Amino acid sequence: MATSMAAALAASLPAPSAAPAPPTPTYEAIPASMSKVIDIEAEIPLTCVQLDGMVVTKLLKHAREAPSATAHGLLLGLDLDGTLEISNSFPLPHHAGDEDDRSSKSVARYQASMLRSLKEVQADDSVVGFYQATTLGAFLNQTLVDTQAIHQEKLRHGGIVIVHDISQTARGNASFRAFRLTSAFLNAHKTSNFSTSSLMAHSLTFSSILEEVPLKIRTNPLLSSFLGTLMEPDESLASLDGELGTGSAIPPSFGVLEFGTAGLTRNLEQIVEAVDNYRTEEGNLAYLSRQIARERLKADQFVTKRKEENAARVAQGLAPLPEEDVARLFKIPAEPSRLESLLLLGQIDAYGKSLAGTASTGLVKMYAAKAGSGA
Amino acid sequence: MPLGPSSSAVHVHLNPTAAAPNVPRTPTSVTVHPGALFSILDHYLRRTDTQDRVIGTLLGTRTETEVEVRSSFAVLHSETSEQVAVDMDYHRAMYELHHRVNPKEIIVGWYSTGSNLNTYSALIQNFYSEETAPNQAIHLAINTGVEEGEQAGVKAFVGSPVGVFPKPENCVFVPVPVELRFHDAERSGIDLLTKTATSLSSTSSQPVSDLEILEQAILTVQGMLDRVLTYIQAVLSGEKKGDPAIGRYLMDTLGASADDLEKGGFNSTLQDTLMISYLANLVRSQAEVSSRLALAAT
Numbered sequence: 001m002a003t004s005m006a007a008a009l010a011a012s013l014p015a016p017s018a019a020p021a022p023p024t025p026t027y028e029a030i031p032a033s034m035s036k037v038i039d040i041e042a043e044i045p046l047t048c049v050q051l052d053g054m055v056v057t058k059l060l061k062h063a064r065e066a067p068s069a070t071a072h073g074l075l076l077g078l079d080l081d082g083t084l085e086i087s088n089s090f091p092l093p094h095h096a097g098d099e100d101d102r103s104s105k106s107v108a109r110y111q112a113s114m115l116r117s118l119k120e121v122q123a124d125d126s127v128v129g130f131y132q133a134t135t136l137g138a139f140l141n142q143t144l145v146d147t148q149a150i151h152q153e154k155l156r157h158g159g160i161v162i163v164h165d166i167s168q169t170a171r172g173n174a175s176f177r178a179f180r181l182t183s184a185f186l187n188a189h190k191t192s193n194f195s196t197s198s199l200m201a202h203s204l205t206f207s208s209i210l211e212e213v214p215l216k217i218r219t220n221p222l223l224s225s226f227l228g229t230l231m232e233p234d235e236s237l238a239s240l241d242g243e244l245g246t247g248s249a250i251p252p253s254f255g256v257l258e259f260g261t262a263g264l265t266r267n268l269e270q271i272v273e274a275v276d277n278y279r280t281e282e283g284n285l286a287y288l289s290r291q292i293a294r295e296r297l298k299a300d301q302f303v304t305k306r307k308e309e310n311a312a313r314v315a316q317g318l319a320p321l322p323e324e325d326v327a328r329l330f331k332i333p334a335e336p337s338r339l340e341s342l343l344l345l346g347q348i349d350a351y352g353k354s355l356a357g358t359a360s361t362g363l364v365k366m367y368a369a370k371a372g373s374g375a
Numbered sequence: 376m377p378l379g380p381s382s383s384a385v386h387v388h389l390n391p392t393a394a395a396p397n398v399p400r401t402p403t404s405v406t407v408h409p410g411a412l413f414s415i416l417d418h419y420l421r422r423t424d425t426q427d428r429v430i431g432t433l434l435g436t437r438t439e440t441e442v443e444v445r446s447s448f449a450v451l452h453s454e455t456s457e458q459v460a461v462d463m464d465y466h467r468a469m470y471e472l473h474h475r476v477n478p479k480e481i482i483v484g485w486y487s488t489g490s491n492l493n494t495y496s497a498l499i500q501n502f503y504s505e506e507t508a509p510n511q512a513i514h515l516a517i518n519t520g521v522e523e524g525e526q527a528g529v530k531a532f533v534g535s536p537v538g539v540f541p542k543p544e545n546c547v548f549v550p551v552p553v554e555l556r557f558h559d560a561e562r563s564g565i566d567l568l569t570k571t572a573t574s575l576s577s578t579s580s581q582p583v584s585d586l587e588i589l590e591q592a593i594l595t596v597q598g599m600l601d602r603v604l605t606y607i608q609a610v611l612s613g614e615k616k617g618d619p620a621i622g623r624y625l626m627d628t629l630g631a632s633a634d635d636l637e638k639g640g641f642n643s644t645l646q647d648t649l650m651i652s653y654l655a656n657l658v659r660s661q662a663e664v665s666s667r668l669a670l671a672a673t
Contacts, residue, residue, distance in 0.1 A: 061446070169563050175583075216578045218577055219577050
């Protein structure tokens with residue numbers, strides 16, 4: 001397997017003749033042919049993500065079985081010459097709603113013991129990112145962004161997030177996409193300042209929060225050959241008629257040609273819901289900004305009044321009152337974060353995109369059916 | 376959907392009433408989820424040089440007669456000519472971890488790669504039977520097909536004691552039919568993998584647009600129609616003897632009518648679809664404008 005190729009290469013080399021003292025770990029020299037592609041310091045930027053076939057099935061299974069559309073887990077793998085090879089994954093326990101301290105601790109414990117166990121059976125044990133299942137393409141939310149922001153600081157190469165769309169998969173197009181946060185968003189996130197001015201400075205819109213990394217699916221040779229065996233026609237059926245029909249463990253499916261529009265209503269509902277949420281959020285923002293404006297006005301009035309007073313006092317020959325205590329007297333609220341509304345807009349856009357996609361394929365299917373009916 | 380070459384083995388099932396009445400019935404069929412299967416293959420790839428075969432635990436659900444294998448994990452074990460050892464602590468710890476994420480899945484049996492069943496297999500089977508008691512443990516033997524002359528495939532067995540005095544190292548492995556099963560919603564993922572496996576470089580890039588997939592499906596249907604057409608023409612011209620069964624199937628399949636579409640249904644659906652398309656684009660442009668306005672506001 002390519003992921004462990006570097007390790008295997010290193011292991012197959014003859015051990016250094018002079019055995020060093022036991023406590024110091026032995027680092028074997030990287031062969032010259034590999035020295036360009038193995039970067040210990042993580043200097044080669046990631047250009048591509050490669051997802052192993054096993055991870056694909058694991059993700060599919062977890063995403064479908066999870067109680068709500070919140071299946072998430074960790075991705076394990078290694079990077080080699082700019083390609084991040086994801087060779088394994090495991091699901092994280094689902095916990096409802098509020099994340100108290102104890103549950104997050106137990107998740108951390110779970111994660112650590114899982115990694116230790118996987119290491120014992122020679123599986124990759126370095127976390128390279130996480131995956132998230134989603135419906136109708138709307139994966140942009142606060143949790144995802146926060147988790148990825150933490151990962152991007154901690155993990156080698158910053159880690160990536162793989163988004164798997166359940167509804168699209170059910171429609172016949174298994175969709176996996178890899179993302180990471182853009183540097184503009186990370187800068188804003190570091191200062192956790194998402195006021196209007198900050199957004200303008202980083203020119204952030206919902207489409208510039210995440211950047212997509214090209215993703216490839218790979219099946220290792222063993223898996224390829226096994227799948228090949230599964231797809232071979234069954235002998236008992238092949239004898240029936242060689243030209244018609246192929247009986248194999250994986251019969252062909254034409255789920256994509258399904259003419260139903262069952263998902264459309266749900267999609268429209270989601271859009272309405274997202275727009276409603278957005279409106280509420282905008283209302284909150286407007287309320288807050290009005291309050292800010294009011295407070296600021298009050299403060300300004302106070303300052304002008306104080307100035308007039310001071311002018312009068314100076315005219316009377318008295319010491320002027322201090323003008324600096326405005327900030328103490330009037331608490332002007334900080335400008336509200338626009339992150340939430342930004343993310344909601346992103347969701348609306350994603351729902352819209354998914355709806356447009358359904359409509360366009362629906363149109364093709366309709367004309368195909370009409371042509372088939374001979375009209 | 377059968378896995379591997381068909382065998383001539385007779386699937387023998389003991390009459391449950393003959394045994395003690397409280398003993399659950401032996402499973403009569405086993406289904407395997409691709410995820411479990413592929414993990415086993417991955418485990419086999421990552422074995423050490425000294426390991427001849429790898430073993431692990433199968434997790435899944437069971438009904439009275441059917442066992443559904445849904446996932447699997449690797450277990451450490453060592454085999455020498457004198458003894459076999461399975462890391463039970465590891466097995467328990469791993470099961471606990473899996474149980475936290477997926478409480479519905481229980482231990483149903485174990486897997487090993489290669490297709491030789493020996494005394495050690497019987498011992499391990501005995502160990503897993505204790506884990507799954509009172510139900511019987513199943514054993515999946517996965518032939519990875521890397522050894523010459525052997526075909527890749529999966530076989531399932533249940534253990535049955537043998538001899539006058541049953542001993543743990545003696546056991547008859549009774550074959551059970553095994554099938555590959557996955558949910559319809561996961562179907563496209565399997566398609567994606569098979570397509571990847573047949574491509575030259577064993578890789579395929581993502582994301583693929585819906586329309587591309589649709590195009591491929593339509594092209595496949597076209598190819599199938601062409602195949603049927605050549606067959607029918609061969610039958611009509613007398614080159615080939617027609618099979619009445621195939622004729623029946625064709626009649627049933629192609630006889631489906633699209634009357635609904637013709638009676639004005641087409642136009643109204645078309646209008647709906649166009650409306651939705653318009654709406655979707657409207658929503659998207661609104662969202663885009665809104666986000667730009669947020670930047671422009673001072």
